[in-house]
Amino acid sequence: MTWDITGMAAVANIGATPGEIFAALCAGQESRTPLRAFDPDKYRAAYAYEIDDRPEGGGDIPQRATRWLTTVIRQAAGDAGLGEDLAQVPVLVGTTMREQRSLELWWRHDAEVALEDLHFGTALKAAFGASTTYTLANACSATLYALGMATDMIELGMADTVVVAGTDAATESGFGTLDRVQNDIPDALRPFDTTHKGMLMGEGAAAVVVQRAGTGNGPVHARVRGVSMNCDAHHATAPDADGITRAVLDAYRRAGVRARDIDLVMLHGSGTPRNDATESSVLRRIFQSAGPGPRMTAIKAMTGHTLGGSGLLSLVMAVLAMKEGTVPPVLGLADPIPEAAGLGLVQGSPASDDLAIAQIDAFGFGGINAVAIVEGAR
């Protein structure tokens, strides 16, 4: 069974549409900006990958994650020809932080936030009349988990059309604790480069419309072949090679593909030494006897870590890469870590290639992994 992707939308620091974001990734200009969301005097990390839509004159406002979410869902639904009435369409939202930034602003600055605004169903009801809505707080693999759960709903006959989306705004608690635990504070997110020091947060949202094969009204952008989901059950925050390997191999089994069939890997690539070494080592083993091996890229070098939505943003970029036959480079990758030797990481400038099948990795706190296999529509 495959599932059609018939609508796509995304917003990030480097663009307000999938096309803008993809073009920026290919252009490869430095995109980090000085930390604006919070009082920089309180933090060691000086940079982030924020969306620049806060009011003039400083200060943060609640509900930004919700606003991006409703924007990308409206655009993805429009792209698929669904219109703005989603009363009969389940909406699955993957997120790391939910509206915890609003909770922080309420706690510290008495911002107006209701308990009902912490999950996104309230806004989705108001914007689209949607009721079969789910806020799935599955850390940084949340949107690929949600994609897998959407394909399950279609397979089980519960729906023919499901909207999958993700959104996250940077939180002080998350940004601050991450700053606290990084020994060497990164001034940029540099996945797989020997200079990588760690992760810096980004902000963004992404949405796709997934439909039972052949039931949509519009053109098919790509087809989901299979999505795996599992848990390392090993460490609260560190990745685990065994868990990631199982997730990759289970995705191949579900998709009916072998390692040699993969043309493109959208890496999780969070820029932490632990992630990059673990992910590279796993992929080296998986692709070691798979011919020349796939092209690989890591978009967090330019978007920052957009948390819950990052997996789906990678997936949307994979679809554009397959359409264009172009793989954006990993910004700042000059000297790959030894564990990545032999992997087809795209460096310097975009690579042109014929790309039919992409693998998208997303790994999150709690050791939760999800891997999606997507085929370009031809």
Add this chain to the structure above:
Amino acid sequence: MNATSTAHPRNPSAREVVVTGIGLALPGVATYRDLLGPLPAEGGFDPATGLIGRELRHKDRASRLALRAAEFALHDAGLTDADTTFTGAAEATAVVVSTNLGNADSVCEATDTIAAAGVMGLSPLGLPQTSSNVIAGWVAIRYRLRGPNLTVCNGVTSGLDALAWARNLIVTGRADAAVVVGVEPANDVVTKVLGRQSTDAAVAVVLEPADAAASRGARPRATITGYARARNLAAALASTGVTEEGPVGLWLADEAEAAGAGAGHLLAATRRIDLESQLGPLSGALGVLQCAAAAAHLESGATGNVLATAGGPHHDATAALLLTPSPATRPSTQERGQHP
């Protein structure tokens, strides 16, 4: 799961999913059978003595409550040995957690610390609980449960939603079993968010396919038969298949929401229990606790199915979960050929 189609398994190939273990970490409720009587009762979980221990160190309160409830549920299901090691198929066991405010205290306290002392005032041990999925992570790590690991933060319907998603994971074959935990902690942040005194509440249930439960000799307490999350109660009940499955003997509902939905006539003769009016705000724990109460009703020999509802006119949706007697307790006259 939407208004036009449902999780209700009329498909003969669908696996029937049953509840095989229940555990509570809930002050004022000693066992799930007490949920049918007046509450709070004597005894029950004491957080002062129950939330300490080596394996609970350096963890947030919601995770500690959840670990206790999961421990009791897995023991009740016969899935742990004398050393509390998990004896089931760990690589194919899912963890599904429902919580809305589980890490709200960690999030807000971190902002206080940063304001007062900058990031270096934070404890590095606090990193996991900045993410809302911390609870599910700790439960998985404790028992090495390597199946899908899901955290549902979906408002008042979360617990019922979590049960439905756990059932989906089993029906699709992604998991052979699931531990479903509903948990909310008591603390100042949650009390301020709710505008009323918060309560510690954790409840866990183990779900398995009926055939697998039977083959290992587990005692099934209830079958999860239907579910919907829809725009209102009437739509949710229609999609849940509540009328097709026979009379409802117990309706677990918020009385005020049910009355507001104009639902008094729908199930006028049914016994009703409002858990939150007796125990205080349960939020993400509510639906899983309703499932435990349903099992108590179905095991007691009382007649009729159990309907659990949450949400309503004051929320973004209404969810309904229908629980029916399990194969072991089902009167033979209720056996239906389409069930595997």
